[in-house]
Amino acid sequence: MCFGAVVSAVAAWLLWRTTVPDVDLVDVAATDVFPSAVLVEGDDYRAGTRAFWAGSIALQIVVLALLAWRARWLTGHLLRLVGGRVRVAASLGVLAAVTVWVASVPVGIARHGWRRQFDVTEQSYGGWLVDSAANLLVTALLVALGVSIVVALAARFGSRWWMVGGPAIAACGFVFVLLQPVVVQPLFNDFSPLNNAQLEADVREIAAAVGVGVGGVEVRDQSRRTRSANAKVTGLGPSRRVVIDDTLLGADAFERADIRFVVAHELAHVARSHVWKGVAWFALIVIPAAGLLALLLERVRPGGASDPAVVPLGLLIALLIFLATSPLQNAVSRRYEAEADWVALKATGDPEALERFMKGLVITNVGDPTRPGWVKHLLGTHPSTLERIGMSRAFVGYSSSTYSSSAACSGRFRMPSRVCHFDQQSPIASISSLINLGETLTRVTTTPGTSPSSTS
Numbered sequence: 001m002c003f004g005a006v007v008s009a010v011a012a013w014l015l016w017r018t019t020v021p022d023v024d025l026v027d028v029a030a031t032d033v034f035p036s037a038v039l040v041e042g043d044d045y046r047a048g049t050r051a052f053w054a055g056s057i058a059l060q061i062v063v064l065a066l067l068a069w070r071a072r073w074l075t076g077h078l079l080r081l082v083g084g085r086v087r088v089a090a091s092l093g094v095l096a097a098v099t100v101w102v103a104s105v106p107v108g109i110a111r112h113g114w115r116r117q118f119d120v121t122e123q124s125y126g127g128w129l130v131d132s133a134a135n136l137l138v139t140a141l142l143v144a145l146g147v148s149i150v151v152a153l154a155a156r157f158g159s160r161w162w163m164v165g166g167p168a169i170a171a172c173g174f175v176f177v178l179l180q181p182v183v184v185q186p187l188f189n190d191f192s193p194l195n196n197a198q199l200e201a202d203v204r205e206i207a208a209a210v211g212v213g214v215g216g217v218e219v220r221d222q223s224r225r226t227r228s229a230n231a232k233v234t235g236l237g238p239s240r241r242v243v244i245d246d247t248l249l250g251a252d253a254f255e256r257a258d259i260r261f262v263v264a265h266e267l268a269h270v271a272r273s274h275v276w277k278g279v280a281w282f283a284l285i286v287i288p289a290a291g292l293l294a295l296l297l298e299r300v301r302p303g304g305a306s307d308p309a310v311v312p313l314g315l316l317i318a319l320l321i322f323l324a325t326s327p328l329q330n331a332v333s334r335r336y337e338a339e340a341d342w343v344a345l346k347a348t349g350d351p352e353a354l355e356r357f358m359k360g361l362v363i364t365n366v367g368d369p370t371r372p373g374w375v376k377h378l379l380g381t382h383p384s385t386l387e388r389i390g391m392s393r394a395f396v397g398y399s400s401s402t403y404s405s406s407a408a409c410s411g412r413f414r415m416p417s418r419v420c421h422f423d424q425q426s427p428i429a430s431i432s433s434l435i436n437l438g439e440t441l442t443r444v445t446t447t448p449g450t451s452p453s454s455t456s
């Protein structure tokens with residue numbers, strides 16, 4: 001146990017390190033960059049989406065708590081219907097997913113209406129419902145798989161199931177990330193080749209500058225769902241690809257240089273192995289989380305996780321653990337996003353493109369550059385718009401003063417904040433600015449291991 005904790009701590013320390021030098025981000029005031037009408041609209045829209053998020057989380061907690069309360073009764077009925085411990089557990093998992101979904105449909109419809117009101121989407125309510133049902137299908141399958149593994153292992157290994165189950169769930173996470181672009185994403189979108197000779201040449205040039213193979217680059221037909229622009233890198237090894245939304249390619253707000261920057265940002269995620277690292281973080285979080293889950297379930301019920309009746313309670317605890325660890329997941333994601341921005345700045349040498357892109361993103365995605373602090377920790381997968389603009393402006397000073405030595409920063413396992421600081425400072429100043437940079441960069445991610453890295 002102690003050995004595992006030490007290995008995890010060392011792994012977390014290695015994974016946490018990035019190659020962003022210790023530059024001081026330029027402070028940017030939202031009112032200097034955006035018209036007040038844009039800020040007000042962003043505030044209004046995001047306040048609504050956050051309320052819907054909080055409402056849907058609260059609803060999930062209540063529904064799972066109710067199911068946990070009636071679990072014994074449900075288990076009795078299911079035992080007669082399907083028989084067998086694992087089959088009952090899987091059925092309860094599917095039932096929980098479906099019940100949560102049904103209860104959440106009204107909130108989802110209201111949220112979709114909110115998005116339509118702000119012109120973020122033109123998708124019909126019917127179209128939204130089909131998407132939501134497809135999402136339920138994937139969720140129900142994953143939940144059924146997860147609880148089946150846990151209950152079967154608990155029946156075999158007792159309260160120590162998590163020592164096998166934790167790594168098994170981590171392995172499932174890896175397989176999911178590997179297969180997602182091929183199996184899951186085609187359920188939601190059509191993908192097509194770039195078919196743009198100029199952009200294809202750009203991609204090849206940028207890939208060479210970032211130092212990675214191009215891999216696949218696909219265009220996603222996201223415009224049928226939203227006008228929000230985005231791009232991402234998904235998959236691992238043979239399934240790895242860069243996906244650019246057609247909303248990004250077709251938007252007036254973005255120029256060719258901006259799209260070049262986005263491609264560089266996504267390829268930077270590849271160059272810095274962020275998806276692999278995300279899988280590793282997932283394992284680091286999910287294994288001790290499984291241990292905690294095993295301990296809590298054992299306390300609640302003598303048979304612990306081997307009793308299928310604990311499935312709803314187990315799902316509730318898993319949700320709460322996910323919420324409790326989301327500040328860590330988000331901090332990791334923000335750190336990798338900042339690194340991807342930095343690598344892209346070095347590859348393109350075009351800080352204006354990052355600034356222009358961030359401004360365009362706020363307009364097309366109705367972003368909120370002045371998000372509240374709690375949003376950063378609970379929902380912030382990326383540095384804020386102002387921090388990203390601040391980095392682009394800091395890069396201008398950085399590149400003109402020490403760009404020639406930047407090659408020394410590219411070693412993946414260096415501590416660049418020490419090695420490549422562009423301005424010699426006293427150790428104390430250096431430490432305080434490191435803290436500030438950490439504080440500044442680590443505001444508001446994708447769920448390591450389970451979600452793709454995205455640009456916005």
Ligand SMILES: [Zn+2]
Pocket residue numbers: 265266269337340453454455456
């Ligand atoms: Zn990104």
